[in-house]
Amino acid sequence: MSTPILICDDSKLARRQLARSLPDDWDIKVEFAEHGLDCIEKIKEISPEILFLDLNMPHLDGYGVLQAIQEQGLNVLTVVVSGDIQPSAHQRVMELGAIDFIRKPCDAQKLEEIITHHGIKDKAIRANLVHKLGEQLEPEIRDIYQEIANVAMGQAGDLLARLLNVFVELPIPNVNVLEVNELHMALQAIDANATTSGVCQGFIGGGVSGEALLLLNDSSFKEIASLMKYQGELNQKVELELLMDVSNILIGAILTGLSRQLDMPFSQGHPVVLGQHCEVSELVKANKSRWQRTLAIEISYGIEHHNINCDLMLLFTEDSLKTLKYKVAYLLDD
Template identity: 60%
Template sequence: MQIPVIICDDSNLARKQMARSLPEDWDIEVIFANNGEDGMDKIHQHKPTILFLDLNMPVLDGYGVLERLKTENIPVTTIVVSGDIQAEAHARVKALGALDFIKKPIDKNKLQELLNKHGITEPSKLEALAPEVEELLDPETRDILQEITNVAIGQAGSLLASVLKVFVKLPIPNVNLLEVSELSMALHSVESSDSTSGVCQGFISGGVAGEALLILNDSSFVDIARLLNYNKKIDDGVELELLMDISNILIGSVLKGLSEQLDLNFSQGHPVVLGQHCNVSDLIYSNSTHWKKSLTVEISYGIEDYDIHCDLLLLITEDSIPTLKNKLNFLFDV
């Protein structure tokens, strides 16, 4: 039986070049996909063992495909084939689960060297290279965490609405297991060009530890100051004060809501300023030593009729996950 191999690229020429470069002795079925969305459909349909993936594509790009593969726990060995040779691109695709990276235009000899490097010398060895399904965050655990977070953010939103006398648009929380290099990509509501300021605060209780990270778009400060009746000139000092006010409200109330449901009493550390007026990627990467792989809960808040946007990330350490799952099993009988 032939092993399915998918080549996902929006260029017909690139797809054909990639297919011609594959080892001639492979007994495989080559399947073409012309964008990331098409690629995901064919991955679900054919369940390939290996995927050759372009990065820059319409509809859904290669980063989006890698994120979907990771979120859906799809075990497919992925080699990125792209003209983007930036070191940052290499690091990001590796963090998202790609096996390796090879640049365009494809060179048959270099491809063979890469395949030899990873031991992919014959089709029978492809299956052994498929990544293991991530068991730390199963669908049931994600569903429970999302539901209890929904309750907690409702309490936090109510408090924020009361303080600011506004209507808070409550989000649907995103729960994922992420590497530090993926955090900025997880912040869907923050445009890469936006200037942001951030603060983090550690928390710990009963074998569960992590940090709460609040990122506020700098464009929000004018409206926040008006709603809190700040009459001072808005400078860096006032913005820092406002950032701390919002973080105290949201971080404190979300952790309180979670602790009540989980029967945990979180102790909170002192808030630490991560930076002011930074691109969100710079804000995260300049502090990347703080975090490694973590269970990440993203909560994006907005205020109706005001230009106020902030993201709250709960970064729970990887070694806390088994304890947290045991707690959930006990409390929610799963």
């Protein structure tokens, strides 16, 4: 049976070009939608298994389509095809449930690579992908995770502020369920132009497990040493000690904060140095085999009037999602 495909773009030329670029050996039936509202109606009408979606369209743009797909529980795998190549656009569509992002104009070879990478010619693989998308965070659950992380983040920031006698700038935590390739991109996006040192520490407790990953921009060490009143030579050994001090404070405090709110004690493993003075891509390359599908909570700390930047990511395993959801469900009760 032919696989139903929907191509949504307000440009007739773009629709036809994409259709012609699909693999010749793929048994598919292609339908078209001219804008976002038309797309939602077509999804309900013909139940396509795969949607190739433009972003900039009249009536309802691609972001609105992705949001409607989530809110209405429509089962379709979406690949965004757009000329908008800003990193923020890429990140936003992935957060809204797209499985990949292709830059316009997309050629047949690039399209084939995306299709092969995700294995979406195979019906069983498509079904598994749809199942995983169905497990994405509901808005209410995401809000709770964000608030819990916000409280724990504040406690960790307070400890750091007291230690260094500074004002710690606290962001809104970023919460997402990410596949390994998406996590790889998220980590690389932290600071692609700077070298970084990183520490990872595992934790486990009550059916929940994961790793806390701390990345410290190398330009931060000099000012951290000054704030901590260190007078000696700033060599690699000293920088390692400073890195471990910061990670012990932030990771320990945030896990304690989460533990208290979830009523779930965590046992912490020994911290492991991922690398010093590396590009983030190198830290990720060496360790990404351990990071599969994960609930990722990202927190970026800054210190007012100082060039100190620190990113903390909590990576919960896929097996932890069900337990975490159960633990926070009572907070949704009226």
